[in-house]
Amino acid sequence: MTYAFRVNGEEVELEADGLRPLVDVLREDLGLMGTKAGCFEGRCGACTVIVDDRPVVSCLYPLALASGCDVRTVEGLAAADGTLNPLQEAILDTGGVQCGISTPGVLMALTALLERNPSPSEDEIRAALAGNVCRCTGYQKIVDAVLAL
């Protein structure tokens, strides 16, 4: 079956099994390697992307449901010339990036939060990150980055 949707504003059309995980399509078919495939069980949040303004774990999100949707990945956050956005800069500045595996998912979860709530409290930030596992930073630096925005 053919599925058409948008990724970071660009039209995509491809023929594939509708139950393929979106993360797999993004990485293997579209070459967008920013989204990380961690557990493939919906437990680590590394593959978080935004579909129609909602954060989703793209390992549990089948291609068939993305049909007609706007998908945003970490590649869409920086400007076309590579300039990082304020959230990306803040996470770098505070030391909220270490090994980097969880970072794309963290950025997309936080982007979804900030679009709904531009000035979240610390509790709201932590609640938004409840599904994003990071074993390096202890989360504090990531939370500090958002509070510093």
Place this chain on the structure above:
Amino acid sequence: MIQAVPPRLPVLHRRARLYLETVSQIHEPVTVGEAVALLDSLGEQAAPLAGATWVMREAARKSHYVSLRRLQTLRAIERGVDEVRVGALATHDEIGGIEPGTGPLGALAEAARRSAFPAVRSVATLGGNIAAPFPEADLLPALLAASATLELALPSGPVSIDIGAERPAGALIVAARVPAPPGRQAWFERVTVRRGAEYSIVSVAVSVDLEDATVAAARVAVGAVQDAPCRVPAAERQLEGRSLDRAAGEDAGRAAARSLNARDGLDAPAWYRLEVLPALVARAVTRLAQQWKGDR
């Protein structure tokens, strides 16, 4: 237009490999009747596909899935007189916003807010939580304690059943009707290994009908302890006729622990579930009591 690049093989992850081994056909009906007819004609080979968070983790794929994506009327949450009708495709996120406090829908909304984490709550549906066969389903205890009614669609037409009744084979869940009479209060509590983003080790929903400070009727449901969430009449009897306070909650919790057969799991042994259950029931009852006092 982004150009597709040739796939890099091998794709090593076992979940990613599944699609190579099984290609499922996805159907996208535009009416409930069409969806039910498809499920009926395909029988065992097919299952409904809603938020997909359960289907995507299953070890074996069906050869057909009936996607409910185009049935957006099933997503509506409608408030009637003394009742709220929650569509089967309403997400946990949407259900979490129904009721901020401990009103009649308080347990259901709190269960939805505490379940999983934002990137799952954004897609996981009411219908999926009812249909997926797992003991930790958080919405079910809340629906049981609310004495909700399920609206089902069958090839023979629509039927309504009690939330605790067995669903006929091939039935598509359309909505849950949750009673919301005046004087009813409900709350939900759960305990997990970590603070959030985990399955419940024990979950509890308590719903009471108050006449002044006295519990005229109570419904208590427990999830994650047995193989399926269930009502616990022994706990309800401990609350009925008494004033709503922590002592009554503790008695109800102990009665619940005595009447359930807990299951062992990798997350917690059976004895642990029963050990924490009384405290959780007491916590939910205390929350209701505090709210009642605050409302005076």
